[in-house]
Amino acid sequence: MSTGSRRQRWDAARNHDQVLAAARDLFSTRGLATDVREIATLAGVGVATLYRHFPTKDDLVRAAVADDLAEWWALTRRAAAEEDAWSGLCAFVEQTLATMARHRAVLDGVMAPAAAPAAFEACHTHLRAELDGLVRRAHQQGTLRPEVSAADVSLLVLALGQVVRHTAESPDAWRRHTHLVLDGLHVRAARR
C-alpha cells in the first residue's frame, strides 16, 4: 500500500496510508460531505499533512474510491457478459446499487447532478456504455420490455440510488424494492 517511490521518510509513508484509510472509512460511511478535518483527525494527523499527500479534496476522494470503482466496474463488466441478458441486467443494477450502498461517497458522486467531483467523471459514461450492449441483447432475447431504452435503465439506477439513500440501514429494503421495479420491466412468459 505504501508508495514505492524512493527517498521518502518512513513516517510520511505511514501517514499517507493512515490518511487514505481514514478517508475510505469516513467517505464510505458519511459521504462526500465529510469534513477534511475529520479525516485528518481520524488519521491522527494534521490537515496540512493530509494536503501534502493529497493536494485537493478531490484527489483524496479519487484515491479513496479508486479501488471501489474498479471493483464495481469489474463486477458490472462480468454482469454485462452474462449469457442471459436479463439476469445480467439485474445483476448489473443490483451490484451497482450494492456498491453505492457500501460506499456513500460513490452514491453522492454518481447521483449529484453536476456538483460531482471529477473523480466520478467517467462513471456515467461507463454506465451508459455497458448498459447499451446489455439492453440491446436483452431486447434481442425478448426479455426486456421493448419501450425500455438504455437511457431509461441508466436513469433508473440513479432513481434507485435515492431508495438506497433512504433505506441505507437495511440492505434488504432496497434490494426488494429494486427487484420489484426490475420485475416490472421484465417480459415474462405469462405476458403475451
Place this chain on the structure above:
Amino acid sequence: MSTGSRRQRWDAARNHDQVLAAARDLFSTRGLATDVREIATLAGVGVATLYRHFPTKDDLVRAAVADDLAEWWALTRRAAAEEDAWSGLCAFVEQTLATMARHRAVLDGVMAPAAAPAAFEACHTHLRAELDGLVRRAHQQGTLRPEVSAADVSLLVLALGQVVRHTAESPDAWRRHTHLVLDGLHVRAARR
C-alpha cells in the same frame, strides 16, 4: 396578498409581498440552496428587511411553498378519491412529481433525507397517509401487483424525484419514465 394586520406602513406591506414573490421565484427555479441575499436583491430590498418579515430562512421557505404544498395536497386528495384506484394512483404519483418539477424547493425538501427544513415536516406523513388508502383499494380492485406496499410507492416517488432532477428541462422525459415504471407495477388483463 398583503397582510391584513392593522397599523402597518404601506411600504412595509409592499416589501413583504415583493420578498415573498422573489422567494417563490428563486426557490422554485433554483431550489432550497438559494442564497438569501439573492432573494433580497431580486426583491429590491436589503437582507435586513427580508429578515424582518421572515425571521428565518425556514420561515421564508415555508411561506414560499405553502400555496404549492396546499395545491399539491388538494390534487393528491382528489386523485386518492378516484373511483378507479389504479388511475388514481397514477394521477397521484404524476401530480406529485409535476409539483416537484415545477417547484425545485419542494423537490429538495421532500427528497432530502434529514436536512429538510421544517417546512416539509408533514409531507412524508401526508404522502403515506394518502397512499395507504389508495394502495389498499388498488389491491382490492386487483390492479396493483400484490407485493407492492404503500411504503414501496412512497419510496418510488422519492426515487422518481431523482429522475425529475436529472431531466428537469424536459417534462416529457420524466413523465415517460414514470409511466414506464408505474406500468411495471400494474396488473393487466394480459397477465394471469
Place this chain on the structure above:
DNA sequence: GCGTATCCGGAACGAATGATCCGGAACAAG
C-alpha cells in the same frame, strides 16, 4: 550524537452563507 533535509501540526486565510446591528431615511399625524 550531530547536522540537515524532510516532514508535521495547528493557526490562519478566504470564500460562502445565515443572521444581526445601527445610523439614518421614509412615512404618518397634526
Place this chain on the structure above:
DNA sequence: CTTGTTCCGGATCATTCGTTCCGGATACGC
C-alpha cells in the same frame, strides 16, 4: 412644516469548510 414612530439597507458578525503558512519537531546519513 414639524415631529416622532416605524422601517430600511449595507456593514458586520459568526460559522463552516477548503486550503495555505510557518515555526518547530523528526527521521536519516554520517
